[in-house]
Amino acid sequence: DAKTTQPTSMDCAEGRAANLPCNHSTISGNEYVYWYRQIHSQGPQYIIHGLKNNETNEMASLIITEDRKSSTLILPHATLRDTAVYYCIVRATQVGYIFGTGTRLKVLA
Amino acid sequence: DTGVSQDPRHKITKRGQNVTFRCDPISEHNRLYWYRQTLGQGPEFLTYFQNEAQLEKSRLLSDRFSAERPKGSFSTLEIQRTEQGDSAMYLCASSLARGIFYNEQFFGPGTRLTVL
Secondary structure, eight states: OOOOBOOSEEEEETTSOEEEEEEOTTOOTTOEEEEEEEOTTSOOEEEEEESSSOEEOSSOEEEEOTTSSEEEEEETTOOGGGOEEEEEEEEOSSSOOOOOOOEEEEEEO | OOSOEEEOSEEEEOTTOOEEEEEEOOTTOOEEEEEEEOTTSOOEEEEEEETTEEEEEOTTOOTTEEEEOTTSSOEEEEESSOOGGGOEEEEEEEEOOOSSSOOOOEEOOOEEEEEO
């Protein structure tokens, strides 16, 4: 499985866009990029996934570079409720995810 | 609520006791996963089921751990002779198979185990 690298922590002002980067330089052609977040003491929550193209849903946008070696999760208008640990996961098969330590995002009022 | 549910939410036990956790997946999901999460770390994969078949077990799953999914619906995770190092959050997730490469997993709220 591809290894992912994320910054340990980030701050973002409320109402501004939060851009969370992830490096996955060893990703292979059939591996999807998944993003999850975990709010304190809760189970991880699915946000978005993508393979090659940029993706957008009601929660976030996912930008994947053309070489697929990195991606950025964008929360367009961060709120205090978006404070959480964000995990970038690269996965090819149907077995369990390999989580790293994620990025701790703190949204500031 | 149609999400993944886990029971109990919290469990305190003494070292050496056995504990059992239950997970009820989203009803139409054929895959079920167990993870363990310790403080400050991301979840770690333990095992997964496709229907009632247990198809993969992590090296983290020692012989004191056993998981079952007898009818392909709910699952149980049992830990025998608990140790203090077993203290963690135990997470269950489920997914609907959509081919080999796409697998969105939905997580339950977890069971927090404290071994005294």
